[in-house]
Amino acid sequence: MRRWKLPMQAVIAALMLACSALVAFSMDGKPPQRYPELVGQWVVVKKDAVYWHRDIQSQENGPSHLRIDEQTGPVLEGVFFWQVGPGSGRDHNGISEVSKSKEPVIGMIGWDGVSVTLVEHPDSGTMQGRVINSDTMELLHYEAGPYATISRYLLVRP
Numbered sequence: 801m802r803r804w805k806l807p808m809q810a811v812i813a814a815l816m817l818a819c820s821a822l823v824a825f826s827m828d829g830k831p832p833q834r835y836p837e838l839v840g841q842w843v844v845v846k847k848d849a850v851y852w853h854r855d856i857q858s859q860e861n862g863p864s865h866l867r868i869d870e871q872t873g874p875v876l877e878g879v880f881f882w883q884v885g886p887g888s889g890r891d892h893n894g895i896s897e898v899s900k901s902k903e904p905v906i907g908m909i910g911w912d913g914v915s916v917t918l919v920e921h922p923d924s925g926t927m928q929g930r931v932i933n934s935d936t937m938e939l940l941h942y943e944a945g946p947y948a949t950i951s952r953y954l955l956v957r958p
Contacts, residue, residue: 835874835909836931838916842866842955849941849951866905866918866939866955876907876918880927925949 844864868878883900903925907918916937918927929939934957941951 835871835913836934837871838868838876838909838931838937839871840868840957842868842937842957844953845956846954847951849949852946852948864953874909876905876909876916878905878907878918879903880905880918880920927953929953 842865844866847864864880864882866878866880868876870877879902881900881902903920903923905918905920905927907916907927909916909931914930916927916929916931916939918939919925920927920943923943924945925941925943927939927941929937931937936957937955939953939955941949941953943949
């Protein structure tokens with residue numbers, strides 16, 4: 801009887817894994833028939849940001865925008881442009897402290913067809929959020945480490 805214990809545990813583990821996969825790709829986990837088309841210019845109309853040096857920014861004193869250049873299904877590629885307001889502490893672009901920069905991003909639309917994640921490269925920033933409608937998106941940007949920053953953006957496509 802003891803010799804069946806290990807194979808039975810393996811069978812139970814395999815069944816649990818199969819059930820987990822089935823649940824993950826059930827009704828809520830199916831990819832959408834079509835992903836939202838996000839190519840184009842997205843202007844930040846609302847922004848709140850705080851930097852490691854504790855300066856706080858808004859869209860009035862630090863305009864930003866996102867340009868999505870390419871989309872293949874859920875895969876995104878583009879550039880995020882930002883600047884800090886005059887007289888404010890500087891931000892960091894992954895190489896040095898600067899007042900404005902553009903950072904290449906790659907991203908992915910989630911299985912739900914609404915959630916969006918973008919990562920900067922070669923910097924280490926991450927943006928996560930959701931598509932609200934065909935011309936509105938919200939993103940939360942964060943970066944840890946010595947040049948930590950966290951921001952929230954409301955973007956519209958003009």
